[in-house]
Amino acid sequence: MPTYWPRFDLSEFENSVPPIEYLDWYIPRLIQERKHNLSFSGMQYDWDIPNLLKDGIYDIGKKHMGKIEDPRTIIAKREGVSVDNVLICHGATQGINLSLLATITKLRSMKQNIVVAVESPTYAPLPQSALILADQVIRIKRYPPKNGIGNWRINREEWVQAINKSDILMITPVSNPSGWNLNSDDRKWIADTAHRSNVSIIADEVYIDAYRNKPDYHPMHKYGNGNISINSLTKIYSLGQIRFGWIISDKHTIEIARRIFMTFSGVMGSPTMRIASAALHRLDEVDAAIEYYRNENLPKLRKVLNRFSIIWNEPEAGIFGCFELPNKILAEDFADGACKDNDLLVIPGSMFCDSLKNWVRVAWSIEPKSFESAIFALEKSLESALS
Numbered sequence: 001m002p003t004y005w006p007r008f009d010l011s012e013f014e015n016s017v018p019p020i021e022y023l024d025w026y027i028p029r030l031i032q033e034r035k036h037n038l039s040f041s042g043m044q045y046d047w048d049i050p051n052l053l054k055d056g057i058y059d060i061g062k063k064h065m066g067k068i069e070d071p072r073t074i075i076a077k078r079e080g081v082s083v084d085n086v087l088i089c090h091g092a093t094q095g096i097n098l099s100l101l102a103t104i105t106k107l108r109s110m111k112q113n114i115v116v117a118v119e120s121p122t123y124a125p126l127p128q129s130a131l132i133l134a135d136q137v138i139r140i141k142r143y144p145p146k147n148g149i150g151n152w153r154i155n156r157e158e159w160v161q162a163i164n165k166s167d168i169l170m171i172t173p174v175s176n177p178s179g180w181n182l183n184s185d186d187r188k189w190i191a192d193t194a195h196r197s198n199v200s201i202i203a204d205e206v207y208i209d210a211y212r213n214k215p216d217y218h219p220m221h222k223y224g225n226g227n228i229s230i231n232s233l234t235k236i237y238s239l240g241q242i243r244f245g246w247i248i249s250d251k252h253t254i255e256i257a258r259r260i261f262m263t264f265s266g267v268m269g270s271p272t273m274r275i276a277s278a279a280l281h282r283l284d285e286v287d288a289a290i291e292y293y294r295n296e297n298l299p300k301l302r303k304v305l306n307r308f309s310i311i312w313n314e315p316e317a318g319i320f321g322c323f324e325l326p327n328k329i330l331a332e333d334f335a336d337g338a339c340k341d342n343d344l345l346v347i348p349g350s351m352f353c354d355s356l357k358n359w360v361r362v363a364w365s366i367e368p369k370s371f372e373s374a375i376f377a378l379e380k381s382l383e384s385a386l387s
């Protein structure tokens, strides 16, 4: 039986690189083009690129330096930092590698053996980049809430032990697949505990913009300590195709990351920079669309899950969440059985963690008409799986 969850060790792959197995599951199913799709981890917003760029569309392949507003300036202003605190890169996934390389570079002369603690459930490139670039990876967990509702929580004893053994901590504050932000006490505790142990935090904050207007919004770079916040236009802002991301940290760390970026990647491409520079001024249009989708789509999802007495722990913001299937049904079987029969694609929790085998992630990031028919397909799928 193949497994698809992220790997935290190199067993069977010593002197090699473990595959990113969730893609082995997901890509063939995306190619099937099932009619109903609740599988997206990103907002599906239809950007009108010619309208966004106006006459600039004709210059899309020409050099951009000096011709467009530097996206770093727009991001720095939005985040309340200086431009020297921002590095632009090719998406959050590259941001993960750059952050690890920069942090490891700062530690190399002091440490022979770099240990990285990585939160689980997670996006596979987080622990698996650490498996390539560092010497040891420790897995630490965030757990579903005991009564089923609210933030997923950490066990502080488990975390303090791992942090004490580590040089770097990698987390995803707004987590995939739960969609929940870190509990604010946990977040402060993690930042303080890591700081006390001289451990820098690399935070993949690719979903945090959904929480920008919530009291819990607090990117990890704001705690100093060499912490790095990673973000991109892929998920909340629906521009994954242009591969545009950024990292934010103190000037010293960013300068190291900038040199690493130039060594490995050279410069950003003109189409990406031109589209991002224009889109960064219009992100509020997507924020409004997310709110609209939440208002229109979530009541329909709640109603169906309620009909099957499924506990629905709805995240306070964002575009997806997850739930546990009744009767210990395996989510991979559900996705390829009842859901496939109803032409529906959902994501099994086993893509993120072995303990989420019975969980399913669903997104409400599609327009309400398509969502309504997808929810009907979900209802039919649950009916047949539970009959």
Ligand SMILES: Cc1ncc(COP(=O)(O)O)c(C=O)c1O
Residues within 6 Å of the ligand: 041, 090, 091, 092, 093, 094, 123, 172, 176, 204, 206, 231, 232, 233, 234, 235, 240, 244, 245
């Ligand atoms: C936590 C997390 N980070 C990053 C990404 C990918 O971001 P990007 O497309 O900017 O590389 C994903 C995609 O699923 C994700 O779940």
